[in-house]
Amino acid sequence: MIVAGIESDSLEALRATEILRGVAEATLKAIAAVAVRKKLEEGETLYAVGDPVRSAYVVAAGRLRFILGGDGRPAARGTVIPAGDILGWAALLGDQPRRIATVIALEDCRLLEIEGEALLGVLERDPHAGYLVMQRLARMITQSFLEQSALLKGAT
Amino acid sequence: MRPQGLFRGPAARIFRMSDRQDIVVSAPRPMPRRAALVEARSKLASASFHAEPHEPLLYAALRAGVAVPYECATGTCGTCKARRLAGVTVGDWGEAPGKAFLRADRDEVLLCQTRALSEASFEIPGSVNLASIDRVRPYFGRATVSRIDVLTPDMLELIIELDPPLDFDAGQFAVLRAPHITGYRGYSMVNHPGRAKQATFVVKRKPDGALTDWLFSRARPGDPIEWFGPLGRAIFTPQEQRTIVCIGGGSGIASIISILEIGCSSRHFEHFEAAVFFGIRTGADAFYLDRLERFAQAFPKTLTVTVALSHDEPRPDLSQRYPGLKFESGFPHEIAARDLAGRFAGRVAYLAGPPVLVDVGIRMLITQGRLPVRDIRYDRFS
Numbered sequence: 001m002i003v004a005g006i007e008s009d010s011l012e013a014l015r016a017t018e019i020l021r022g023v024a025e026a027t028l029k030a031i032a033a034v035a036v037r038k039k040l041e042e043g044e045t046l047y048a049v050g051d052p053v054r055s056a057y058v059v060a061a062g063r064l065r066f067i068l069g070g071d072g073r074p075a076a077r078g079t080v081i082p083a084g085d086i087l088g089w090a091a092l093l094g095d096q097p098r099r100i101a102t103v104i105a106l107e108d109c110r111l112l113e114i115e116g117e118a119l120l121g122v123l124e125r126d127p128h129a130g131y132l133v134m135q136r137l138a139r140m141i142t143q144s145f146l147e148q149s150a151l152l153k154g155a156t
Numbered sequence: 157m158r159p160q161g162l163f164r165g166p167a168a169r170i171f172r173m174s175d176r177q178d179i180v181v182s183a184p185r186p187m188p189r190r191a192a193l194v195e196a197r198s199k200l201a202s203a204s205f206h207a208e209p210h211e212p213l214l215y216a217a218l219r220a221g222v223a224v225p226y227e228c229a230t231g232t233c234g235t236c237k238a239r240r241l242a243g244v245t246v247g248d249w250g251e252a253p254g255k256a257f258l259r260a261d262r263d264e265v266l267l268c269q270t271r272a273l274s275e276a277s278f279e280i281p282g283s284v285n286l287a288s289i290d291r292v293r294p295y296f297g298r299a300t301v302s303r304i305d306v307l308t309p310d311m312l313e314l315i316i317e318l319d320p321p322l323d324f325d326a327g328q329f330a331v332l333r334a335p336h337i338t339g340y341r342g343y344s345m346v347n348h349p350g351r352a353k354q355a356t357f358v359v360k361r362k363p364d365g366a367l368t369d370w371l372f373s374r375a376r377p378g379d380p381i382e383w384f385g386p387l388g389r390a391i392f393t394p395q396e397q398r399t400i401v402c403i404g405g406g407s408g409i410a411s412i413i414s415i416l417e418i419g420c421s422s423r424h425f426e427h428f429e430a431a432v433f434f435g436i437r438t439g440a441d442a443f444y445l446d447r448l449e450r451f452a453q454a455f456p457k458t459l460t461v462t463v464a465l466s467h468d469e470p471r472p473d474l475s476q477r478y479p480g481l482k483f484e485s486g487f488p489h490e491i492a493a494r495d496l497a498g499r500f501a502g503r504v505a506y507l508a509g510p511p512v513l514v515d516v517g518i519r520m521l522i523t524q525g526r527l528p529v530r531d532i533r534y535d536r537f538s
Contacts, residue, residue: 043282151512
């Protein structure tokens with residue numbers, strides 16, 4: 001189904017994305033308009049360490065594996081990213097030119113690829129949405145930092 | 157659970173023996189205990205190998221030169237995930253953490269925790285080239301405990317006599333198993349690489365760890381151990397002629413000692429710098445400082461060793477006793493970032509130790525060190 005030129009399943013995927021919860025429908029439609037649908041087969045790499053950072057990805061269906069570091073082999077311990085999550089959000093930070101992780105599809109996946117600059121442009125036009133997204137991004141980064149610090153303290 | 161008394165034949169029937177075990181019964185003809193032919197397919201390649209009934213399929217594949225992706229080889233990381241297409245198999249560790257990456261409804265298994273009871277076929281996800289490039293294919297061996305020395309209250313050194321010798325490169329690991337304890341655990345070799353008749357490992361006590369509990373309390377010289385190795389690709393060879401940086405925490409110093417052994421004996425450090433950062437919690441957790449001092453004294457101009465105390469200030473007597481070593485307060489990756497700022501280029505980095513330390517080390521080396529990914533080496537098998 002097409003909603004005014006936007007695929008309704010893209011809109012549905014954005015509505016189900018935690019970081020966009022509470023964002024106005026009009027802004028979600030604007031994000032959907034700049035999003036590109038992407039399919040990934042099981043075992044395919046979405047991006048690898050060292051790749052240039054351009055886009056963030058919303059997981060519409062399937063699970064992916066996030067592997068910090070990595071040396072080109074599909075072989076490292078990682079984290080599972082489920083549907084409803086966003087990944088590759090370094091694209092929203094501006095000062096992260098290269099990926100520091102590798103992401104591989106654990107199963108066939110459907111994603112929405114959203115160019116970082118385009119997404120920031122949409123959020124600039126809706127400051128409330130921009131505030132919500134950046135607040136959640138800051139929370140995610142802080143959470144990840146705190147978890148890592150706690151783990152480090154107990155590690156050696 | 158391992159099925160016992162498995163039989164097969166025409167007109168097989170299934171009897172439910174308990175909630176967790178099905179036994180297929182027909183004519184009273186025991187299933188031959190012989191190797192099963194197993195096929196592995198990826199998008200790029202296919203290969204077949206024979207697997208003994210007692211051996212994990214991952215080990216059978218690697219032994220045969222079929223390069224199935226793996227990292228820990230012990231059920232933790234999930235890297236050896238595959239989809240079963242055909243065959244009868246049995247899983248060894250129901251609660252393996254690596255199962256978080258599987259979907260049971262798609263018949264996915266961890267090859268390091270699965271054995272084949274019949275001819276079987278598996279699909280390996282992704283475009284994996286299954287051809288092995290290992291210098292030495294891993295193999296099984298037996299060993300006996302030679303010595304166990306306590307290094308700290310939660311760390312011991314295990315020395316075993318190997319039969320046959322274990323041929324390995326610096327940085328590699330082997331998986332060990334005591335005959336009376338289920339499952340293998342991975343440990344890096346500490347000693348000089350090559351064809352070793354004896355291997356030394358550093359073992360950290362794990363809460364509720366059956367193998368470490370046995371090693372810390374009941375194991376004695378002469379006790380048998382089974383092993384499979386060498387494993388891992390975080391390898392150092394002097395032939396590469398590279399400057400290096402090593403960041404290790406706790407028992408992760410094991411593989412770094414092996415790197416230093418070959419680096420010193422080959423006089424590699426006469427021409428190439430090495431910076432070692434060894435992370436421990438407090439001065440009381442220190443071990444192997446005599447060995448590190450010996451390495452640092454042998455190449456004082458090119459080899460620097462910094463002991464990073466994450467929960468303690470360094471006592472002056474440590475510096476007096478080990479004048480060749482530097483002692484600092486902090487995490488090893490942070491001290492490395494500061495000490496080598498602007499001097500990472502051209503180095504190969506080796507990371508070892510707790511997974512979180514490896515993670516933050518990788519992040520630092522990519523973002524601050526600007527090292528290319530191909531020059532960051534580690535094997536996470538904790």
